[in-house]
Amino acid sequence: MKTEIIYFSATGTxxxxxxxxxxxxxxxxxxxxxxxxxKRKDVLTVDSDLVIIAIPVYGERIPHFLFDYIKxxxxxxxxxxxxxxxxxxxxxxxxEQFKNFAEMNKFRLIAAGAFIGQHTYASNEAPVAYGRPxxxxxxxxxxxxxxxxxxIDMGNFACPEIPKCMLPGFITELPDSGTRFLVxxxxxxxxxxxxxxxxxxxxxxxxxxxxxxxxxxxxCLRCYACVKVCPKAARTARLRLPFFRTIFYHAxxxxxxxxxxx
Ligand SMILES: Cc1cc2nc3c(=O)[nH]c(=O)nc-3n(C[C@H](O)[C@H](O)[C@H](O)COP(=O)(O)O)c2cc1C
Numbered sequence: 001m002k003t004e005i006i007y008f009s010a011t012g013t014x015x016x017x018x019x020x021x022x023x024x025x026x027x028x029x030x031x032x033x034x035x036x037x038x039k040r041k042d043v044l045t046v047d048s049d050l051v052i053i054a055i056p057v058y059g060e061r062i063p064h065f066l067f068d069y070i071k072x073x074x075x076x077x078x079x080x081x082x083x084x085x086x087x088x089x090x091x092x093x094x095x096e097q098f099k100n101f102a103e104m105n106k107f108r109l110i111a112a113g114a115f116i117g118q119h120t121y122a123s124n125e126a127p128v129a130y131g132r133p134x135x136x137x138x139x140x141x142x143x144x145x146x147x148x149x150x151x152i153d154m155g156n157f158a159c160p161e162i163p164k165c166m167l168p169g170f171i172t173e174l175p176d177s178g179t180r181f182l183v184x185x186x187x188x189x190x191x192x193x194x195x196x197x198x199x200x201x202x203x204x205x206x207x208x209x210x211x212x213x214x215x216x217x218x219x220c221l222r223c224y225a226c227v228k229v230c231p232k233a234a235r236t237a238r239l240r241l242p243f244f245r246t247i248f249y250h251a252x253x254x255x256x257x258x259x260x261x262x
Contacts, residue, residue, distance in 0.1 A: 001027035001152065004048040006073075007083075008035050008055050008066055010204050010223035013117025013133060014085040018054045020138040021083070024145025025050075034069065037206045044073045050152065051075070051107065053098070054083035056117065058221065060092025060167055063176045065205065067097065075107030079157060081148050082112040087119025088129035088256050089248075093165040093172065095261070102159075109159050111148045112261040115141060119252060120224045121183065121239060128252035140258050147262055160261035176221055182244045183222040184237055185215050192234035199226035199235060 003025050009015035022029045034040050053070060055062050082098030084091045091114040102109035119128035200208045203226055207219035227235045239245045
């Protein structure tokens with residue numbers, strides 16, 4: 001069996017989960033990393049028996065810029081497994097979006113999983129999903145792949161039941177940069193910055209000017225790729241509103257478990 005794993009991962013948790021998933025699959029596995037803007041200039045085509053798409057949840061949904069990109073992919077009956085990676089708050093409508101995508105683009109959705117990754121905004125004061133995916137998560141991701149493999153081997157291509165999200169539909173209308181109202185733009189400390197440009201290269205939406213290293217307020221997703229890649233810890237960011245900080249600190253601290261739908 002040939003599997004194509006298409007994934008986006010600004011800070012590495014989705015990448016860790018798809019790596020574990022690949023360990024549970026038989027046959028050839030090819031990875032297509034669509035994190036950087038240059039990668040998303042390529043036209044996506046299907047040339048495998050199974051496609052796995054893994055995307056982190058932003059604002060309880062698939063970010064628009066990624067959804068728009070994957071929508072070009074036509075399945076012509078190819079099997080699909082959808083993976084949402086989220087930071088222990090909620091995966092919202094993301095799996096329902098994958099299900100609609102499968103119907104529209106003629107994929108056969110046979111499996112879906114919502115896996116936990118350390119929350120982008122986890123900090124010492126609020127270590128939301130800190131250290132995840134952990135060993136247990138990685139084992140579950142591998143088992144998820146083994147279950148998909150078994151399902152395929154048995155010739156069972158049934159679509160799983162995806163739970164309905166209770167959130168209002170307007171969350172799909174919010175822009176990708178909407179988090180800017182909750183999270184400050186990463187700042188740069190000129191005294192620590194050595195202008196290595198790692199942040200420019202790592203930004204998934206090309207929001208950092210290579211000359212000035214300034215971040216475009218409108219383009220910035222607040223994904224923290226730049227904060228986490230900086231070898232000098234010269235970029236920092238903070239949650240903006242005190243009430244959001246409180247919700248984040250309290251709502252995110254109780255461990256949630258991965259969920260799989262087969
Ligand atoms: C802009 C933004 C919005 C997010 N929204 C959610 C959310 O609605 N629910 C949630 O549980 N986690 C949310 N997260 C956390 C990420 O889904 C989580 O940290 C994920 O593991 C990041 O994946 P990556 O490391 O592959 O980039 C959000 C993160 C960002 C940057």
